[in-house]
Amino acid sequence: MTARQRALDAVCPSGRLGVELGPLNRPLIRREDGDILYADHRTTDDLRAKYAGHESVIGPDAQPIVEVDLVLEHQTLAEALGPRAPVDYIVASHVMEHIADPLGWLNELAAVLREGGVIFLAVPDKRFTFDFHRRPSTTADxxxxxxxxxxxxSPTQVFDYVSRVAEVDPFAVWAGRERNPKPIFEGQLARALADARNVAAHGSYYDAHCTVYTPASFLEIFREVIELGLIPFEIARIDPTERNTIEFFVTLRKREVASPAERAAATPTLDGRRHDELPEVPVRGLRRRLALALRMLRTGSIRGSEEGRHG
Incomplete structure (x- = not known):
């Protein structure tokens, strides 16, 4: 299933009112699917000017930027929606990782979402993106x-982001190659410190991945914050990262009527070895298959010496 197919399956837009955040020129929910409002921090004209040099957005083969219905630059989503709230669903593709306070953001979304409504999230998997060298975020973060x-x-988030971003070929990572990708630019640590100092001194906006996840780490964090009562959701579904892709998908359902313990208990489970660690190196050759089969019988895993060789 494509990201769009997963979104349609999660939110069932026909006959319902929804919001998609930051769709730019690739909305997951289209006008013909149902009553959808597109929200962004800038107007459509501002976005066209901002991305004028980006071929994937403004180029001759690119889809047009959608007309923005709700401009959030100087108002909250609740203020922008006004009497049209509450809505039935919200879609956010590759948005949450840019939010400094994801818990506060989710509570803002919950405020305009009806009971039983859902948020559909597409989240990058750090194992296959430029966040490769970064540690997954924690509940404490x-x-x-x-x-x-x-x-x-924050300066901490900016420094961690800039100091660790790398040139990653996701197909190579899936294939067991390039397990130690190079930094995106030279002098990375010095640049990270300079950018963090600038943010600390001026409180300026910096577009960074503020939080970092694998499918398994996402479940661990959000089970705990749900149990703590910090957000009024349960994790209704997670679709982990499929081979040769870079993102996973989460459906959150608003359930204020249930206790935090009940909502936390509904959290799905995933095999951490498959959905937190790097993928197993593909096995080639009969002799190699036999050797790894023996290792599996002895240790329960074909990892070990392979990881030392590939990063």
Missing amino acids: LVGHHLAGARLA
Whole structure:
């Protein structure tokens, strides 16, 4: 299933009112699918000007940028929606990782979502993106930035992002190659410190991946924050990263009527070895298959010496 097919399956847009955040020129939910409102921090004309040099957005073969219905630059989603709230669903593809305080953001979305409504998230899997060298975020990271009321990426988030981003070929990672990708640019640590200092001094906006996840780490974090009662959702479904792709999909359902413990208990489970660690190196050759089969019988895994060789 494509991301669009997964979104349609999750939100069932026909006859319902929904919002898609930051669709740009590739909305997952289209006008013909149902009553959909497109929201972004800029107007359509502003977005066209911002991406004028981006072939994938403005180029001759690109789809046109959608007409923005809700401009969020100087108002909340609740303010932008006004009497049209509550809505039945919200779609956000590759948005949450840019939010300094994901828990606060999810609570803002919950405020305009009816009971039983869903949020569909497409989230990059750090194992196959430029976040490859970064450690997954923790519950402490999300709770800390939430309690601080973070509105912009913090110096810590900026430094971690800039100092670790790498040139990653996701197909090579899936195939067991390029397990130690190179930094995106030279002088990475010095640049990270300079950018973090600038954010600390001026409180300026910096577009970074503020949080980082694998499918398994996402479930671990959000089960805990749900149990703590910090967000009024349960994880209704997770579709982990498929081979040769870079993202996974999460459906959150608003259930304020249930207790935090009940909502946390509904969290799906995933095999951490498959959905948190790097994928197994493909086995080639009969002799090699036999050797790895023996290792599996002895240790329960074909990892070990392979990981040392490939990163």
